[in-house]
Amino acid sequence: MDDDLLLPCPFCGGRAVFDVSDKGYVSAECGECGTRGPGFKSSDGYELARNHWSARNADDLSSKGLVVVPIEPTDAMLIAGSRSGFPGRVWRYMVEAAIDEEER
Numbered sequence: 001m002d003d004d005l006l007l008p009c010p011f012c013g014g015r016a017v018f019d020v021s022d023k024g025y026v027s028a029e030c031g032e033c034g035t036r037g038p039g040f041k042s043s044d045g046y047e048l049a050r051n052h053w054s055a056r057n058a059d060d061l062s063s064k065g066l067v068v069v070p071i072e073p074t075d076a077m078l079i080a081g082s083r084s085g086f087p088g089r090v091w092r093y094m095v096e097a098a099i100d101e102e103e104r
């Protein structure tokens with residue numbers, strides 16, 4: 001499937017490409033920052049990878065309590081995590097910082 005069918009990265013605007021792992025899982029990933037969608041190993045793996053990459057901001061993800069965040073935490077995420085004050089809140093603070101960055 002053509003990489004041009006993938007939307008740009010939601011975090012950096014980089015060009016997204018399909019990747020096939022050694023074990024045959026197809027995923028979409030950003031060629032710039034490395035953000036990666038979930039991998040699929042099936043005959044329609046490219047279609048599923050594209051749909052999940054394109055639906056990254058869609059209501060169907062948020063309704064399941066899911067968001068896509070960078071593989072490597074951003075500076076804003078690390079600062080937010082360090083300010084959380086309680087270990088149980090670190091992840092929530094970091095994800096909220098990632099969402100704030102995406103909405104900017």
Ligand SMILES: [Zn+2]
Pocket residue numbers: 009010011012013014030031032033034035
């Ligand atoms: Zn990116």
